[in-house]
Amino acid sequence: MEAAADLVFKALADHTRRDLLDALYAHDGQTLTALEERVPMTRFGVMKHLKVLEEAGLVVTRKRGREKLHFLNPVPIRLIHDRWVSKYAEPWAASLSALKADLEES
Amino acid sequence: MTTQNTTQTVSFADGTAPVGDTAVFEIFIKATAERVWAAITDPEQRAKYSFGVQTHSDWTPGSSYTASVPGVVDIASGENVVVEPPTADNQRGLLVQTFNALWSDEIRAQGTTRVTWEIEPVGDSCRLTVVHDQLPPTANAELYGGWPMILSGLKTLLETGELLTTPGSLMYQGG
Numbered sequence: 001m002e003a004a005a006d007l008v009f010k011a012l013a014d015h016t017r018r019d020l021l022d023a024l025y026a027h028d029g030q031t032l033t034a035l036e037e038r039v040p041m042t043r044f045g046v047m048k049h050l051k052v053l054e055e056a057g058l059v060v061t062r063k064r065g066r067e068k069l070h071f072l073n074p075v076p077i078r079l080i081h082d083r084w085v086s087k088y089a090e091p092w093a094a095s096l097s098a099l100k101a102d103l104e105e106s
Numbered sequence: 107m108t109t110q111n112t113t114q115t116v117s118f119a120d121g122t123a124p125v126g127d128t129a130v131f132e133i134f135i136k137a138t139a140e141r142v143w144a145a146i147t148d149p150e151q152r153a154k155y156s157f158g159v160q161t162h163s164d165w166t167p168g169s170s171y172t173a174s175v176p177g178v179v180d181i182a183s184g185e186n187v188v189v190e191p192p193t194a195d196n197q198r199g200l201l202v203q204t205f206n207a208l209w210s211d212e213i214r215a216q217g218t219t220r221v222t223w224e225i226e227p228v229g230d231s232c233r234l235t236v237v238h239d240q241l242p243p244t245a246n247a248e249l250y251g252g253w254p255m256i257l258s259g260l261k262t263l264l265e266t267g268e269l270l271t272t273p274g275s276l277m278y279q280g281g
Contacts, residue, residue: 074131075132
């Protein structure tokens with residue numbers, strides 16, 4: 001679990017890779033050729049970044065006919081949310097909702 | 107480019123379907139293929155990580171299934187098109203289902219889509235892939251947006267025996 005989280009955090013710690021994820025978020029299921037047009041980088045550079053994203057599980061490829069399509073896999077981000085973000089963010093969100101309810105009642 | 111023949115932008119961000127009408131969700135779970143299959147097909151286990159929703163079927167090829175919180179809300183129904191549980195000889199599991207979402211009028215209007223569960227052993231774990239495809243061009247993100255939370259809960263259940271308790275994950279489990 002921790003090793004998997006390391007891969008996700010490392011993959012996200014690079015703006016080109018975040019740009020690639022955003023490109024897939026906006027438009028899922030793209031070929032390498034299509035993704036090359038989204039970032040100012042050589043084909044080899046894009047391939048290298050996609051490999052890091054794939055190893056972290058953030059990008060999953062599926063064959064469709066002769067094309068290899070890249071899909072954003074949001075599950076590892078959800079796992080990090082469930083393991084880390086919710087622990088710190090939720091008590092805060094819960095007390096804000098309670099405050100909102102109190103204010104609305106009075 | 108794959109979009110030039112469509113005029114409408116399709117994106118998660120807009121709540122519309124990904125290009126190619128397909129969403130893919132993948133997770134690694136430290137459990138045997140048999141345990142993963144059981145967690146998908148056993149209504150009691152399924153409810154524990156699916157917002158309290160039980161899924162009932164006899165899990166034979168061509169059989170139907172229903173998913174609901176009895177007396178509260180109908181969630182989905184459909185047909186089990188391919189049912190191949192992992193066996194001692196072949197540890198890969200495959201379940202292909204038609205998926206009619208039922209939880210609201212808006213979601214019902216999305217029509218029939220398809221959900222494919224693939225289980226593949228990798229070392230001491232399994233790769234579980236859920237492919238939700240045949241989505242309509244203007245698919246509501248609500249239709250497929252719940253999978254990350256469901257799969258995260260499935261992983262937690264199989265690896266720790268515990269329930270995921272993030273907001274929403276126990277939506278219907280109060281009763």
